[in-house]
Amino acid sequence: MKKRPLWLIVAVIAVSGCVGTGNPTGPEGGPIWWRGASEEQRVDFVTRRCAGYGFADGTPERAQCVANEYRSYSAHTAAAFDRFQGSMAGLQGQLAQSQAVLSGL
Numbered sequence: 001m002k003k004r005p006l007w008l009i010v011a012v013i014a015v016s017g018c019v020g021t022g023n024p025t026g027p028e029g030g031p032i033w034w035r036g037a038s039e040e041q042r043v044d045f046v047t048r049r050c051a052g053y054g055f056a057d058g059t060p061e062r063a064q065c066v067a068n069e070y071r072s073y074s075a076h077t078a079a080a081f082d083r084f085q086g087s088m089a090g091l092q093g094q095l096a097q098s099q100a101v102l103s104g105l
Contacts, residue, residue, distance in 0.1 A: 031080035034073055046070050 024036035029045055037045070046069035047062075055062035 029073065031077045034077040035081065042070065042073070046073065 024033040024041065026032035026036075029049075034042065043066065046066050049069055050062050050065035051057070053065060055065050
């Protein structure tokens with residue numbers, strides 16, 4: 001049986017446990033929070049941000065702000081998870097190289 005590094009298993013479990021549960025973790029608005037938040041939680045978050053910017057409730061400007069913020073956070077989250085996956089792939093490659101070197105000793 002092939003051994004799997006413990007840190008990789010823990011990382012996969014940690015990330016997969018946070019996704020799509022409607023019970024997000026991490027700082028509100030962060031990539032892990034965003035990925036685990038429900039649609040309602042996401043909209044509420046960006047709506048509060050737009051209110052904080054001074055946009056009045058029910059105005060087209062506020063609606064545009066909410067749409068823009070939502071798109072921005074979605075793109076930021078996707079980019080963060082792409083970087084994470086790239087990092088994990090790089091680490092996995094380094095680990096494979098190290099194991100090959102060690103097995104040759």
